[in-house]
Amino acid sequence: DSGVTQTPKHLITATGQRVTLRCSPRSGDLSVYWYQQSLDQGLQFLIQYYNGEERAKGNILERFSAQQFPDLHSELNLSSLELGDSALYFCASSVVAGGNEQYFGPGTRLTVT
Amino acid sequence: AQTVTQSQPEMSVQEAETVTLSCTYDTSENNYYLFWYKQPPSRQMILVIRQEAYKQQNATENRFSVNFQKAAKSFSLKISDSQLGDTAMYFCAFGRAQKLVFGQGTRLTINP
Numbered sequence: 317d318s319g320v321t322q323t324p325k326h327l328i329t330a331t332g333q334r335v336t337l338r339c340s341p342r343s344g345d346l347s348v349y350w351y352q353q354s355l356d357q358g359l360q361f362l363i364q365y366y367n368g369e370e371r372a373k374g375n376i377l378e379r380f381s382a383q384q385f386p387d388l389h390s391e392l393n394l395s396s397l398e399l400g401d402s403a404l405y406f407c408a409s410s411v412v413a414g415g416n417e418q419y420f421g422p423g424t425r426l427t428v429t
Numbered sequence: 430a431q432t433v434t435q436s437q438p439e440m441s442v443q444e445a446e447t448v449t450l451s452c453t454y455d456t457s458e459n460n461y462y463l464f465w466y467k468q469p470p471s472r473q474m475i476l477v478i479r480q481e482a483y484k485q486q487n488a489t490e491n492r493f494s495v496n497f498q499k500a501a502k503s504f505s506l507k508i509s510d511s512q513l514g515d516t517a518m519y520f521c522a523f524g525r526a527q528k529l530v531f532g533q534g535t536r537l538t539i540n541p
Contacts, residue, residue, distance in 0.1 A: 318473075349528065359520065361528040372527030404472060408529075417464060418529060420474035 319343065320421035322407050328427045334395040337424045339407030341388055347371070347410045348390040349418055350382055354403040365390055397428045431456045431523045435532035442511055443540050449496075450506045450535050452521030458482075462524035463497065463504045468534070469517040477519070480504065511539045 319342035329335055341348050350362040352375075361374035365384035376382075379397075384390045394401060404425050408418040432455045442448045454463070465477040480488045480497050487495050492512075496505045508515055516539045521532040 318475075351529075358533050359529075359531040361530070364527045374528055406474060408474075417462070417476055417479050418524075419476065420466075422471075422473050425472075 318419040320407060320409050320419055322421035322424050324424060326425050329397060330429055331397055331399060333397050337392040337405055339390045339421060341409030342419055345409035345411050348384055349408040350392050351406040352403045353406060399428050402426055402428045431530045433521055433523050433530050433532035435521055435535050437535045439536045441538040441540060444511060444513060446511055447509050448511055450519050452504045452532055454502050454523050458525050464522040464524060465506045466520045466522060467517045513539050513541060515539050
């Protein structure tokens with residue numbers, strides 16, 4: 317158990333819908349990262365927050381957004397869902413803003429039908 | 430942009446054997462981190478080992494060790510005395526600033 321929690325574990329929804337994925341980092345970690353794992357794209361970095369502020373953006377679609385709240389938990393919002401958004405979404409956390417090892421949560425498996 | 434390449438899509442060895450997984454990367458940076466993550470069938474991403482680029486000494490964690498060749502941009506993982514529980518996908522990752530860049534993974538199967 318990494319100490320990073322993610323909810324829900326599984327999510328099944330229809331195209332065009334909007335969903336919110338939630339992540340709580342390890343105690344003491346200020347930085348949260350979101351990754352997408354799909355069969356065709358592999359593991360890709362989406363976005364990073366540090367102590368409530370966005371720090372870096374990767375291959376995140378405009379239909380996706382995220383935020384980190386004062387209690388340091390983070391939410392990833394996915395809207396206008398398409399079939400290709402079906403993937404495993406991971407949250408990871410680390411103590412500092414970059415360069416340190418990241419600890420991953422169990423992931424949320426999103427299926428868009 | 431950094432890239433990470435794992436040239437072995439699949440590997441299979443017998444229990445108790447030693448196995449080495451290959452990883453090469455491309456970067457113009459001098460300071461960075463390298464990691465190996467394990468993803469078992471449960472899909473959880475588990476950190477196996479970490480190497481700082483400024484350290485010449487290769488990292489070791491119990492049965493897991495790395496061979497870090499900075500000039501060659503090579504970072505291989507050696508698993509000694511392999512166990513059935515080592516069966517998993519293994520991902521090599523490059524870390525610099527805010528994100529990790531992952532390779533495509535090597536599927537390792539340990540046979541009884």
